[in-house]
Amino acid sequence: MSTAAGGGSVPIPEVVIVRLPLYVRVLTQLRDGGTEVVSSRELGTRLGVTPAQIRKDLSYFGRFGKQGRGYNVSFLVGELRRVLGLDREWNTAVIGVGRLGRAIINYPGFEPEGFRVVAAFDADPDQVGRHFGNVRVRSTSDLDRAIVDEAIDIAIVAVPAAEAQDVIDSLVKCGIKAILNYAPIAPQVPDEVKVRNIDPVLGLQTMTYHLKTMGSDRT
Amino acid sequence: MSTAAGGGSVPIPEVVIVRLPLYVRVLTQLRDGGTEVVSSRELGTRLGVTPAQIRKDLSYFGRFGKQGRGYNVSFLVGELRRVLGLDREWNTAVIGVGRLGRAIINYPGFEPEGFRVVAAFDADPDQVGRHFGNVRVRSTSDLDRAIVDEAIDIAIVAVPAAEAQDVIDSLVKCGIKAILNYAPIAPQVPDEVKVRNIDPVLGLQTMTYHLKTMGSDRT
DNA sequence: TAATGTGAAAACCTTCACAGCT
């Protein structure tokens, strides 16, 4: 008990969780632009989502608005960040320091959002000991130890497809509960481990379906 | 007419389209590993999806299986690739050749899947004329002309967040119907334009919710 | 026997519509 906030103790749909970061992003933008209050209608327009959906989504976590007025932007950002666990920093480790892994280590978008890359690993002994960003590459055989030492919360997998499932298995054995996977595979993990896949090719491949099915209203 | 294949003329849910590329990926792996026939149960296990869902999904497009036996892997891969429009090559243009844009141009995962980067654009005159991979950077003001000349099917947006919506507006004006967006924004486009967002931070931010809500069964 | 393809049932998610608060 004491875990869930506000509304009721209804189980919260995963789709709702997936939308919250989007809300946070747009709200943050509004706040930084000086907007103090926003209605679900206004927010919905900016997100391409219905106002009712926004109100329903927020209602899972509490009553953040004022009737007749709308939502205080700063307040709502804060509440949603708290709900998502974004009111603290999270430590990540990048596994695989090839082209992609190095790009991830140097990606400037994580740090400002509270995600720090504090460790890097590679199976190739030639890479071990090198420095990228401000992390030193360690051997994959150190995974277990390092994950505890560095208090890693999230693993970022950037190894070739052929090795990815093995790496993910090791991570799971080490007790990792969250994995951001860049390898183009469908990872197998136990239920209690969360995986998000970053895979531009999948995005392209769904769009071609729609491109193909187009212009068919032209004779 | 003659567009929709197989089963019936039921409108096909977008979630189904989104799953197809995953099926293609796992099936391709199986095929390359020498598997000739696969059942929906086997496939489901590898994808973390129920067998019924796979059968229902496939039934939107045709009857690809054999009762009592399963699906011929090579045949099914071919059919699904055809359904998704992956039986041809698609031309893409990368907009923005900063760190991220250059990484995308050099990403080796697109070409083997039939996606070619045939043009690159940047607003910065210092970048115009430079070469990355085997494309020459052009001025963003040439977008319109170049999209027609190079027969660009898909735009890949890799500009800073602040410029992304403007770039997307230009692309839409040029008639682009598919955009792969790497900028951390919620893009606004007309219904007929498809957008897929690649945003690792959103993935991380949904996982922290689950991490936070964990270990609560340990009193 | 084994596994597909599919109507029907169940689960899930979104939208409606309005009471209630500011």
Add this chain to the structure above:
DNA sequence: AGCTGTGAAGGTTTTCACATTA
């Protein structure tokens, strides 16, 4: 007057379960 919060309605997606076929 305006907009939230929310039960109930409506719509969509998933799962079930079985007739059917190899």
